[in-house]
Amino acid sequence: MKIMNMVGAINDALDIKLNEDKNVVVFGEDVGVEGGVFRVTENLQKKYGADRVFDSPLAESGIVGTAIGMSIAGLRPVVEMQFCGFIYPAMNQIISHASRMRNRSRGKLETPMVIRMPYGGGINALEHHSESMEALFGHIPGLKVIAPSTPHDAKGMLISAIESNDTILYMEPKRIYRAIKQEVQEGKFTIELGKANVLTQGKDVTIVSFGAMIREVQKAMVMAKEQGISVELIDLRSIYPIDRETIRNSVKKTGRLITVTEGPQSFGLGAEISQIAIEEAFLHLEAPPARVSGYDVIVPLPKGEHHYMQDAYKILYEIEKIVKY
Amino acid sequence: MFKEYNPINKLMFQVIDNQGKVIDNKLMPKITDERVLKAYKDMLFARTADLQIVSYQRQGRIYTYPPNYGQEAISGATAVIIEEKDWLVPAFREMGAMLAKGVTLKELFLLFMGYEDGNEYKNANKVLPISVPIASQMLHATGIGYEIKYNKKKELVYAFVGDGGTSEGDFHEAVNFAGVWKVPVVFIIQNNQYGISTPTRMQTASESLAIKSIAYGVKGIQVDGNDFFAMLRALEEAKKVCENGEGPVLIEAVTYRKGAHTTSDDPTKYRTKEEEEEWDKKDPLKRLKQYIINKKLWSEEEEEKIIEDFKKEVDRQFIEAENYPEYKAEDIFKYMYSEMPQELKDQEHRLKEFYRWKEERVSQTIKK
Numbered sequence: 001m002k003i004m005n006m007v008g009a010i011n012d013a014l015d016i017k018l019n020e021d022k023n024v025v026v027f028g029e030d031v032g033v034e035g036g037v038f039r040v041t042e043n044l045q046k047k048y049g050a051d052r053v054f055d056s057p058l059a060e061s062g063i064v065g066t067a068i069g070m071s072i073a074g075l076r077p078v079v080e081m082q083f084c085g086f087i088y089p090a091m092n093q094i095i096s097h098a099s100r101m102r103n104r105s106r107g108k109l110e111t112p113m114v115i116r117m118p119y120g121g122g123i124n125a126l127e128h129h130s131e132s133m134e135a136l137f138g139h140i141p142g143l144k145v146i147a148p149s150t151p152h153d154a155k156g157m158l159i160s161a162i163e164s165n166d167t168i169l170y171m172e173p174k175r176i177y178r179a180i181k182q183e184v185q186e187g188k189f190t191i192e193l194g195k196a197n198v199l200t201q202g203k204d205v206t207i208v209s210f211g212a213m214i215r216e217v218q219k220a221m222v223m224a225k226e227q228g229i230s231v232e233l234i235d236l237r238s239i240y241p242i243d244r245e246t247i248r249n250s251v252k253k254t255g256r257l258i259t260v261t262e263g264p265q266s267f268g269l270g271a272e273i274s275q276i277a278i279e280e281a282f283l284h285l286e287a288p289p290a291r292v293s294g295y296d297v298i299v300p301l302p303k304g305e306h307h308y309m310q311d312a313y314k315i316l317y318e319i320e321k322i323v324k325y
Numbered sequence: 326m327f328k329e330y331n332p333i334n335k336l337m338f339q340v341i342d343n344q345g346k347v348i349d350n351k352l353m354p355k356i357t358d359e360r361v362l363k364a365y366k367d368m369l370f371a372r373t374a375d376l377q378i379v380s381y382q383r384q385g386r387i388y389t390y391p392p393n394y395g396q397e398a399i400s401g402a403t404a405v406i407i408e409e410k411d412w413l414v415p416a417f418r419e420m421g422a423m424l425a426k427g428v429t430l431k432e433l434f435l436l437f438m439g440y441e442d443g444n445e446y447k448n449a450n451k452v453l454p455i456s457v458p459i460a461s462q463m464l465h466a467t468g469i470g471y472e473i474k475y476n477k478k479k480e481l482v483y484a485f486v487g488d489g490g491t492s493e494g495d496f497h498e499a500v501n502f503a504g505v506w507k508v509p510v511v512f513i514i515q516n517n518q519y520g521i522s523t524p525t526r527m528q529t530a531s532e533s534l535a536i537k538s539i540a541y542g543v544k545g546i547q548v549d550g551n552d553f554f555a556m557l558r559a560l561e562e563a564k565k566v567c568e569n570g571e572g573p574v575l576i577e578a579v580t581y582r583k584g585a586h587t588t589s590d591d592p593t594k595y596r597t598k599e600e601e602e603e604w605d606k607k608d609p610l611k612r613l614k615q616y617i618i619n620k621k622l623w624s625e626e627e628e629e630k631i632i633e634d635f636k637k638e639v640d641r642q643f644i645e646a647e648n649y650p651e652y653k654a655e656d657i658f659k660y661m662y663s664e665m666p667q668e669l670k671d672q673e674h675r676l677k678e679f680y681r682w683k684e685e686r687v688s689q690t691i692k693k
Contacts, residue, residue: 029520030520030522030523033594033595034522034594035594037521037589037590055522055523057492057523057529058459058492058493058520059493059494061494062492085457085458086458088458089494089495124388125389126437127457129457295657295658295672295676296661296668296672297657297658297661297669298657298661300656301436301440301441302438302439303439303652304439304440305439307652307654313683314679317682
């Protein structure tokens, strides 16, 4: 075991896979010499050379598009989008090709690649640096979308993602890149993709969340506990595919569901999870599923961001309401 | 000039040398001594502000900021040529040009303090807000150029992008469209040698960035971007080309980002002190200052005094920005649509109900 933050854990996962599989290549804007603007790829170029870890020209469509070609030809590229707000030039390549190549070629061609991307707010950033658009990506058939909430998960999930034969969007909650440290198993281990994790068992309310929001839910749970409310917390880990079974079992037990996500409300992940609860546990529901999410607005600049962001109090507000329903 | 300096000839257009001496008088732009002096002061003001912002950032009084340090002559020359009727389409390192259009320093402060209100530009028209997604603004410039041509107006567009931006698809599409449509747009690439940590040679295998103009069938030129007179003369010529309906023009302004990419960046990771020192000799303000001192238009004493005045002015506007009213909850909703949909009204209502609940809740907790 080794104490790591999330940046260190992701770096470790890349290191392990670069070392183990010569088909793994890592590239993107500033990932080589500089080691990434968040230092996630630090020292990897020194260790593995500029053929395997390198800086690309500044072009997101170029990065994803060439990675598709590399992966079809047999490499396993792990590419970085510098910020969530800069991925949009690559959307054409993601939607039109990465997510379709297997189906289009009837399984003959595969695009085993990972697109890493820091996402989410709460870091006092400039415009385009704070979005959480998981629903946009979850809506693309053929793409897998995952997001860890701890260093341990970050490492195991990334190793699994690199080994997967699908294209995976790996969303990194940059707000907690360095905020959480924990003991992480050394060496290689994997975490099965598509499986949610029940972080806390509870009996009154199920809360489903992911990424940086988990920490906010945990703060709210402390306040809820003072009032004797017991919350079961599910860390989704995988946005697509979504773990129906874990959601179903929990909602059947508690009868109440709250989703906590960062993205805008409408057509968001909260709606999807609520629908699962309705389909799978309708007769067990004791209150309408509630969602704590962003509003249907552009993420405000730092001075207004607190109005937008979900925090412990916004979550507690919904917990109290749903329990009293 | 575009013939002689066709990028295929691999010539960089220069008017003054590193000591501020005019290389060839024929190359000088049309400008009075008085206007040169004003331009110098404006550039010095921009630099003073820029350096001060970086120190405010270190004090935690402002968030991430992308410095202009070392690139002031490009905006400085644009400031001289751009008129009220013209459009400015900035990337995010064009402070001098923005101030010339009437944007206030206070507004720039507000933006980097985290208020969208800083993008309102109350006293400036025909300036687009800074554009963070690299090169995306280039297409907007082409579109504005189309409107100008369509309505037979006598306006120009000055559009900016960095060296890194030339790798984006939007750069290609913007210049290509502009070439096909023959619109009056002057595209200015601020080649400051780095896209964050990535040097220009890793952005392109082209001889230069200016040479890309040839493939698009538009006039192009590589200019010493640290040479105020060269920039101004190139802009004058580009303006003529556009006014004759032969635009667009692509200018590569060769410069150096003396500061960091943003205040979050550490350039020691990717460049050497020797390189920085080499470029320091070509500093745009030093060169222009030598020129005006040689011409007895300026002195070190005047410079020292004016910097003190500038610092006070920068501070004054900064403090005004710091005292800006609190960001209200309704402000995140009200500009989303021309008329607010019921859905958003409901969401705003919900947020305000939450705040009422929270206030009560927190005061109860305090009483306990």
